[in-house]
Amino acid sequence: MKCIVPGGNVKVLAKAIHMLAKIGDEVYVKPQQEFISFCTVNMAKSAYSDITFHKNFFSYYTFGDLEEEEAQKCKISMRVSYTKAGMTNELTSRARTLVDALQNFPQNLIEITLEITLHKLLLRNYIDDASVMVNTTRTQLALGVGEFDRYIAGNETTITFCLKEVRALLTFSESIGIPVSINFETAGRPMLLTLKHQGFEANLLLSTLNPDNDSQSNSSTVNRQVQPIRKRSASSRSISRRVNRSSNRIKKSTVSAKLVVNNTFKNRPEEKTNQTLNQTTSTNIVSTEANNSMNSAQERNLKQSRLLSLNPVSATSSVTGKKIPDDQRKLVNSVFSNIAKRKSASDEEDCKLQEQTTGECIDLQESVPRSPPLLRQATKRARQVTFNLVALTSVGLGGWYVGKFSEQRRYSNEKDNETNVLSRMPIRNMPGLPLFGTVSAATSLTSAENNREMGSKVSQIMKFGFPGLDHVRSYEDFVLSYDRKNKVAHWVFEHLTKERVQCKNEVDRSKCEFKPDQSIHPFFRSENIDYKGSGYDRGHLAAAGNHRVEQKHMEQTFFLSNMAPQVGVGFNRDSWNRLEKHVRKLTNVYKDVYVCTGPLYLPKKELDGKKYVRYEVIGANHVAVPTHFYKVVVGETNDGKLDMEAFVMPNAPIDDNTPLTNFQVPPESIERAAGLLFFDKISRDKLSKINGKSKG
Structure with missing residues (x-):
């Protein structure tokens, strides 16, 4: 293949x-x-x-x-x-x-x-x-x-x-x-x-976990609660024997604990249980005789309990006379009641295990710890963190309220004296981004200096106003308004000078490639595959030849957001190219040239005598094919005079011998068709010429 x-x-x-x-x-x-x-x-x-x-x-x-x-x-x-x-x-x-x-x-x-x-x-x-x-x-x-x-x-x-x-x-x-x-x-x-x-x-x-092998259940919580019980009971067993050797007290606690032992550890082998009993008894006797001090015996038995905590029987032999609160007793009952529910259906095994552990002495109340040390420390730490957060929040809110109150008083005093903070600052009316609408930077800005530079360029390009404010996006050397529905731009604005359009060796068009504009949401952008096999060229709105200052400037003109489907032979490669060259030649006459380019979808009268707006869409993203394209150009001379030219060309093959003046139209007709206002900061009375004709 x-x-x-x-x-x-x-x-x-x-x-x-x-x-x-x-x-x-x-x-x-x-x-x-x-x-x-x-x-x-x-x-x-x-x-x-x-x-x-x-x-x-x-x-x-x-x-x-x-x-x-x-x-x-x-x-x-x-x-x-x-x-x-x-x-x-x-x-x-x-x-x-x-x-x-x-x-x-x-x-x-x-x-x-x-x-x-x-x-x-x-x-x-x-x-x-x-x-x-x-x-x-x-x-x-x-x-x-x-x-x-x-x-x-x-x-x-x-x-x-x-x-x-x-x-x-x-x-x-x-x-x-x-x-x-x-x-x-x-x-x-x-x-x-x-x-x-x-x-x-x-x-x-x-694959998903089979429910038969799933060990995540409610019983897991019970098992984890039983583990601290086992650890604590082993450590306290030898101490409790030294404190009170009364057999009567031992017998009282034995009956209440037998069922728990049987239900919890019924699956343990008999031999292991007997070995554990012997080992536990001998260990406790040694610890009792080694030291008569209660504290030292407790420390030694705590060490031994770490070794014996895994043995189930050793965890059930603590005896003491202390009582626990009602809330902890409820926890004990709930824990061991859940364990009792897990009894095996075999009553014979329960009876055997009960007989083996008849002589073991257990005090259920002392088998349950108050709470694990780690859990107590975590609770204490959480309370401290919560207290600190509440204190910081209170301080912050108090400071905000005091600052707001003092600011309001200062503002009211300044207003009474007929002064304002802004009145002390020199403010000039300079062109820039509009106050309303959606304006986005399509290129990443890495510093405040780049922000100022980008803002300065946008202000220069849009010196005479924005035609519209629908999804405006700023690039390094041009600004456009993107049409999410049709996947092409509403308009593209450029500022040309003689120096900007001159050819430079370091700027190479062959290094540029058509690519989707990643700054636009995938739902609304066009892809190269949309143009494949459609019969249309990816036609530039901001011409690549207009941006030769830096390689990056020219590369950005190859974003598909700057493209529109254009007929290739006879239009994009011929007549439209002639119009782009004509605009570049105007930089030899004017100091600054401002260009606005975009698509049109014009109605056409059909056989039934009615007019319809019909246009083709291409690709999976339904990229609209405009019926016409426009260019509105304003040239500014050194002495400040302004001239305007407006062109509309059909998106169809055009004879090369057709002069460009045949496509000149009144600017108002384009504004009505496109729903835009071009150069709205320029009064038409201040224009010296429109389409080469002086205003009289």
């Missing part, structure tokens, strides 16, 4: 391959008659992704044009079968929405849980039972139905899946501006993420 990727699609292809590289280590390429596919599978074989580029993605694509003897045959079999049938849940959203939502979760998060309901979508980090509760942050985020372009909850369910592959697809989706669709059914069934474009399609098939 042979194919040629156009310049605008090279980046899309590179980003697609980069996405596949984040998912798998190998890429399978499958060329077909009408498309070519790139596929990959991750190491765990839990994620499969493929990207299919259709024939129209390439400027040239052929398959099977190699001679039989020249072709090297190699076949790698890779089968993946999947369908959307049965996936009753469907979500469609911009990638930016999902990326922003995932920013709330740690970057190293491996798995995430998604829960869909009729009214909202819940995302939360997946935590299994192996995690320690005090060291784990639980995060949950809710997204309303309005956050999605399409929201179908056919089956309320909860699924858990890997996040790495999803992040890769969302990054690709966001970079090309295409929404992502998510289809899934229930837990344990695969989920499908898709991106669809006219030129290509991307799919990501992910």
